[in-house]
Amino acid sequence: MIDKLEMFLALVRERHFGHAAQRLGVTQPSLSAGIKQLEGQLGVQLVKRGARYHGLTPEGERVLIWARRMVGDARALKAEMQVRRKGLSGELRLAAIPTALPAAAALAARFGDAHPEVILTVLSQSSEDILAGLDNLETDLGITYLDGAMQGRRSVPLYDEDYCLVCPEDGPLAARARLGWAEVAAEPLCLLTPNMQNRHILNRNFAAAGRVPSGVLESNSTVVLMAQVVGRGLATILPRQLAEFIAGGKPVRIIPMEPPAETHRIGLLAPDRDPLPPLVEAFLRRAGGPG
Structure with a gap:
């Protein structure tokens, strides 16, 4: 049954029969047959019927919980036996x-x-x-x-996490020893995209200071943010550990921010x-x- 549960999990992840089959390295008819065999073994319908994947039935949602547990345990068992051998x-x-x-x-x-x-x-x-x-x-x-x-x-x-402003070494705030969230909000900033938890935290810190940041560019890549600081003269806010890691050797200043009201x-x-x-x-x- 474990191999059929693996097929079921792949289908749930990909939400597409063809993509799930490709991920598993099997044909789409083999995947469809495996799902039907699993339904036959369990005596319930797991996948809503249609020409395409339309989600799981209530029984399928329940089986998903068991499938993750059983497949996870099966993989852990194989891994432990491999460790004992090799x-x-x-x-x-x-x-x-x-x-x-x-x-x-x-x-x-x-x-x-x-x-x-x-x-x-x-x-x-x-x-x-x-x-x-x-x-x-x-x-x-x-x-x-x-x-x-x-x-x-x-x-x-x-x-x-503690936060720092990263700005050009000749920027208007470069000589400061520490910065507050309210004054930084007025600077032209490049920040992570709103789907990132770090951005949610920064927005809350600005809101606690009664400000909305002046965003000029957003990216899900910190490499892009640093490139904007170096090449375009913008500033960004990063956790200290990351700022020190990616700013080494670049013409920038790393300035600590005032501690926020809540830590993460x-x-x-x-x-x-x-x-x-x-x-x-x-x-x-x-x-x-x-x-």
Whole structure:
């Protein structure tokens, strides 16, 4: 049944029979037949019928919960037996919000040095996509904001975000030692796009100061933001760890912002499964221990 549940999960992820079949490396008729066989085994209809995928039936929604659990456990079992045969090896998928990529890179490097037989994939994703990827078994670990994200997941706190203005070294604010949110709001800024949790936080900090930022450019890439600071003379606001990482050697100034009213903790998340897959358990332990 596990192989049919894998087909079912792929269909739910892709929301398209053809794309799901391609993802699994099977033909579309084979995928459709597998879903029908699963429905026959369970005695219920899982997928709303139609020429295209139109979503799940109520029974399908319930089976989805069980499918994620059963497939996750089956994969963890295979991974543990592989470790018993070959030692710590295999593939590990880590997703991180853009502002936490330096932390992700540092953790991946430390883990990779200790376990060279493990192939690591590090992805940049939004907080929403990270949580969905953990739930859908598309990723093994995520680095994101821990605010309200820990239910049903294990966590390892990493650091609290603090923010800096990054501006040209000859900019009007470059000589300042510290800046307030109200005065920075009047500057021409380039910021992350509104779908990013970091942008939500910045907007709340500006709102607490009674201001709306003067956005000139938005991007989901911090590399693009830094290019705008260097090449166009704009300013951006980034967490200190990221600002120091990507601004090295560039003609910019990094100026601390006044502490906001609320702090936000960045941490490592994993599905709350017992036992954990061996690679996930080893990564959490090296990062500081499962929470």
